[in-house]
Amino acid sequence: MSDAAYDFKAAAAAAMASAHRRQTLGKISVKADKARQATWSSDFGPRIGAVRTLAARIKDRALARLDEHLERFIAGFEGRGGQVHYAGSRDEARAIVLDLCRQAEARRPVTADPGPLRVVKVKSMATEEIHLNHVLEAAGLQVTETDLGEFVVQVGQRRPAHIVTPIIDMTRHEVSDLFSQRLNQPRTADPTELTMQARRLLREHFRAADVGISGGNFLVAETGTLVICTNEGNGRMCTTVPGTHIAVVGVEKVVPTWAELAVLLKLLARSGTAQGLTVYTTMVSGPRQPGEVDGPEQVHLVLLDGGRTRVLASETYDEALRCLRCGACLNACPVFRQIGGQPYGGIYSGPIGKVVTPLLDGEQTYCDLPNASSLCGACYEACPVQINIPHLLLELRADQNARGETPLAYRAAMTLWAKALLSPRKYEVGQRVFEWFFGPKADRQGWINELPMARGWTDVRDFPAPAEKSFRQLWRETEGRLS
């Protein structure tokens, strides 16, 4: 474990302190998970397995010739007047976006006091991944998140708690407190009125904005088209009203053809929010064309590597790049249902975050994440592109062990355990020792409340006391009749 390791355990414990919050989170995620299952089965019936396999194959195929599909995308997109930029690292991505904003600033009409450059943003994991807002704000730009949840996150200076629903952990009263304290809005307990408060404030931001920044859900290589999925309409506002649109998109988002995009789109919203499609599926193929009434004069796409080629080069972890960021694995996860998204430390939370955050942000720093799982497999079942997350978590653990990062006592215990399991005689000796030592510690109901070498485990659970006679003893005594 390195000195700078992220303290996941403390963050998780803090998040679990409120029973009310845990119940709310649990209720919402269970409901979302059931809705996904219902939609999958009503819309695809027994074919759902085949659809998921097909989707996984499409993503794998896109990744297998990623550079060629990107080249095709670039040719189409630039052919209609869009501009593509290449960010190898997060630093580079931030620098490119800031530079594009500066250029937009220089194009503004000369007035006495133009004020700071105004940027409106669509909810985007890629821009969160590169911590874009921080850099733009430090450079004196006015940045406004326009997705309702992200707007609340920004006003409250919080962290998003979920890939799809960023304020899943907040009550309506907390939102109203924030709006009244920071934005001078009248208090209300009505979610509709709260939403309308945000609508009125954000409309003014859209009208005045110089630059719109978005992410992207897909890049269609066939024609060079950027696809953005949103429900609120802010994505369309940001790609319609400001004179400049900048999209930051991870390279793994490429889909070869439109027909293949259909398969992925069909699964994305159904898996994430149990919708057939998100309300708006926006397909941007370039800037405003001659004769058009509205639309940005400039459209820029910043392609982000940011560690993705390192994952792509791995024969073990490359399947993590299939992820559509639908959030289904979060809703299905018993750990996420208890702690929510914030304790994961990275931008990506839940099961997929336990894989992606160590891979993109450092395996040593986020060493606890792969271990915060019972490997129950619910995430694998919920994943529309069949990412075998439990397997990837095991691989990450094996890597930690191979690097010698697991505690000595743990390694010693596991070595002993492995030896015992490999020999019937040693196993029986181990069993006797356990019986002799812990048998007397059991309570009257037959439970051991505390195991000294596994206190973390028995803090919240009891261990069953050993039976009076082991199966082997019983077998010997009854000559296999067992009674």
Place this chain on the structure above:
Amino acid sequence: MTRTEFLGRIRAARQHRSDDPAPTAAELEAARRLPVETDCPALVERFAAQVQAVGMKPHRTTAAGLADTLAGILDQLNARDVRLSTQPPLDDATVAARLSAGGRTVRAWQRGDDAFGADVAISLAAAGLAETGSLVVHSSPQTPRQATLVPPTAIVVVRAEAIIPDLLDALAGLPARFAAGWPANATLITGPSKTSDIEKTLVTGVHGPGRMDVVIVDAA
């Protein structure tokens, strides 16, 4: 990074992966939504039902009844300031005349137009999608992006014969549909603007229209 460096790094990283051919049309069929409707009346029925299910208001009319249907919706909304896309069948002079009755302002879109003050915009969808009740709209000189976005109500007209069964058909057909020139912005719209960010409570009309009327024009 230059484009060559950037793509070169990706090429080196993906060397171990084996290529896989594109899925065939037969393989893609697995993703078709159940149940599958094919004949036209059933398709239109299904589309209207899905439009309703996602929270938009379906209306059925004929070419002859279109102007009256639209005027009826505008009356109900008490709309005063209306933007009209000048595409057939909406470009017919009788439509504009019928809608302007009673002193209502009805005008075509102009360059640099800002519809933040308008009550309603009426536009034409290129297609409807029976699977999800979606509308396929795209930007053009007659129909800006704003038409289905900025005013609080959007009325979208779709011809019955332009209704497509499934997203597979719609997207696979796009390259042929736009062979003459790809629109800068195309959008699939599936319902009114919505959010459930606050305690998972559904609220419509967040940034886009809170009300969407879909007028299906049956062939006479």
